[in-house]
Amino acid sequence: EIAMASPYFPARAVLFQKEPSGVTYRVPALVYLPGSSCFLAFCEERLSPADAQANLLVMRRGSYRRGHVEWEAMKVLPSARLQGHRSMNPCPVYDEFTSTVFLFFIAVLGKTPESFQLITGKNVTRLCFVSSVDQGDTWSTVTDLTENVIGDTIKEWATFALGPGHGIQLKSGRLLVPAYAYHIDCRECFGRLCVTTPHSFCFHSDTHGRTWRFGEAVPALESVECQMVSVDQEDGTNVLYCNARSPLGCRVQALSLDDGAVFQDGQLVQKLVEPPHGCHGSVIGFPKFLTPTWVVYSHPTWPNTRRDLGVHLSPFPRDPDSWSEPWVIYKGPSAYSDLACIEPPSPGSAFGTVFACLYESGTRTAYDEISFSTFTLYELLDNIPQRTPASGRESAPCGLCSVS
Numbered sequence: 001e002i003a004m005a006s007p008y009f010p011a012r013a014v015l016f017q018k019e020p021s022g023v024t025y026r027v028p029a030l031v032y033l034p035g036s037s038c039f040l041a042f043c044e045e046r047l048s049p050a051d052a053q054a055n056l057l058v059m060r061r062g063s064y065r066r067g068h069v070e071w072e073a074m075k076v077l078p079s080a081r082l083q084g085h086r087s088m089n090p091c092p093v094y095d096e097f098t099s100t101v102f103l104f105f106i107a108v109l110g111k112t113p114e115s116f117q118l119i120t121g122k123n124v125t126r127l128c129f130v131s132s133v134d135q136g137d138t139w140s141t142v143t144d145l146t147e148n149v150i151g152d153t154i155k156e157w158a159t160f161a162l163g164p165g166h167g168i169q170l171k172s173g174r175l176l177v178p179a180y181a182y183h184i185d186c187r188e189c190f191g192r193l194c195v196t197t198p199h200s201f202c203f204h205s206d207t208h209g210r211t212w213r214f215g216e217a218v219p220a221l222e223s224v225e226c227q228m229v230s231v232d233q234e235d236g237t238n239v240l241y242c243n244a245r246s247p248l249g250c251r252v253q254a255l256s257l258d259d260g261a262v263f264q265d266g267q268l269v270q271k272l273v274e275p276p277h278g279c280h281g282s283v284i285g286f287p288k289f290l291t292p293t294w295v296v297y298s299h300p301t302w303p304n305t306r307r308d309l310g311v312h313l314s315p316f317p318r319d320p321d322s323w324s325e326p327w328v329i330y331k332g333p334s335a336y337s338d339l340a341c342i343e344p345p346s347p348g349s350a351f352g353t354v355f356a357c358l359y360e361s362g363t364r365t366a367y368d369e370i371s372f373s374t375f376t377l378y379e380l381l382d383n384i385p386q387r388t389p390a391s392g393r394e395s396a397p398c399g400l401c402s403v404s
Contacts, residue, residue: 004351008383009373010329015041015060015071015358016370024049025058027164027280028370029090033131033339035099035134037064039359040136041372042103044092045076047369052111054086057103061136062372064342067354069374077224080130080138082107089126093167093175094388101136104129104162104177106387107144116243117159118225121184125159131209139353149203149212157181158196158337162203162225165282170240171228176260177203178226180244181217200252202243202260213377217256221266222246228260231293231317241317243269243297245278251299253320259379269320273303282357283317284339287350292316296380297359298337299325306366309334309359313380327383329373334359335366353377 016025026049029042039062047053057080062069085107092103108114109124116121126146130139146154154160160181167177182196199217223244231241240256242263251272254263270279281299295317301310310326337359338399344352354376362368 006327007331008404009331010375011377012233012330012361012371012373013069013071014369015076015372016043016058018368022048024367025370026054026360027089027205027336028338028360029092029163029165030340030356030358031092031094031101031166032064032336032342033094033101034096034342035136038062038063038135039069039356040092040101041370043370044088044090044091045184049365052113054108054402055090056081057087057090057105059153060134067374069372071115073365077103077130077139079141080105080128080393082126082142084129085109086111087124089162091163091165091167091177093169093177095169095173095208097173100209101132102129102167102175102209103139104203106161107271109235118182118196119193121158121187123154123159123194124156125161127160127162127203129307129353135182137279145212149214156184156332158184158194161225164225164280165227165334166284166340168228168230169289170259172259173208174221175205175209175257176228176240178228178242179214180224180226181202183217198224200224200242200254201263202228202242204260215256215261216251216263218242218244218263218266221252221268222248223252223254223266227283229283229293229295229317231285231295231316232256232291232329234292235290236291239318241283241295243281243283245280246274247276247278247304248274250274252280254320267320269323271321272299272325273301275300275303275305279306280336282337282339284341284355286341286353287343290350296339296341297323298359300334300366301328306335307333308360309337310356311355311375313384325385327380327385329357329375330359330361331370331372332361332363333366334361334362337342351376351378
């Protein structure tokens with residue numbers, strides 16, 4: 001009989017906790033600012049767990065020193081709101097050229113639920129951001145981009161949302177904010193009020209956030225909440241990789257060869273399972289210095305419920321079959337997550353890469369708290385389950401263990 005090693009879980013800090021009053025913290029978003037070695041952790045403060053009870057955005061700032069994070073107290077972001085609207089889906093993106101953090105979010109009128117917008121086709125959602133040039137200490141007044149950026153297209157969307165979680169900056173300086181919209185297929189179909197299909201896309205800026213545009217949606221398969229990774233390939237080319245939530249039983253991925261303007265058809269990623277209605281997941285690429293780009297993905301690992309948050313690794317994300325088995329970093333109810341990455345200063349020390357994950361967790365429900373954990377690339381490689389030869393697969397996960 002082979003003695004099984006007991007599972008290893010990274011240390012965990014609870015950053016946001018459900019209050020006795022019912023106030024609940026949901027939808028985590030995380031960004032790391034390398035210049036000041038600090039994390040900014042965002043989420044929605046809701047009056048109850050329900051989407052319609054979302055209210056304001058809150059944040060905590062953490063200083064990272066030698067593997068330890070010192071967190072400041074939680075603060076509300078009073079400017080990140082529109083009067084009469086509730087703020088949802090925080091989506092931060094950091095411009096390394098100008099040291100500016102843009103915090104994108106949607107502002108939804110009153111208590112209007114998403115389902116009402118989908119049934120009626122009446123879109124009451126706005127595209128907004130606030131920004132900070134002092135590492136999240138102070139924030140600008142709100143900018144509502146809806147008219148200028150989306151314009152009349154808003155009439156073709158029953159509703160839309162961002163991310164949630166981090167956006168990215170490409171080497172060219174282009175900022176990308178992941179998004180999805182429910183396209184109205186038919187306003188009055190067979191007695192149904194409105195028929196819609198969700199598709200992922202992204203907003204982008206080539207002017208360091210002064211002006212924004214949006215690209216075309218991922219065609220074919222339904223895709224919802226998403227995140228993007230810029231993938232440098234071995235042959236020196238680059239693709240933009242989109243990984244999206246779907247109601248199809250597994251994740252959907254899509255590639256763009258022009259930095260998010262147009263995506264190729266979505267593909268199913270059978271190895272990355274989704275619960276029945278799907279769940280948000282996060283992807284992050286590394287390292288900056290070497291090719292090809294590897295991708296880490298976080299998501300609950302059960303196919304029938306939001307439970308046991310796992311982290312997967314792919315050395316070749318273009319291939320839907322390249323994903324490793326998951327290392328479960330939190331056992332129990334868990335849901336949305338967002339990843340960040342701290343890269344070592346020199347190219348030769350890729351194994352010193354540290355990942356951070358901000359995720360919904362709990363003992364009774366997945367929405368009791370939002371937790372924060374860090375782990376190294378070395379720990380990730382060490383804890384990815386080996387595939388057994390009995391399954392007819394190779395015994396090492398994706399050949400990663402042989403990578404030096």
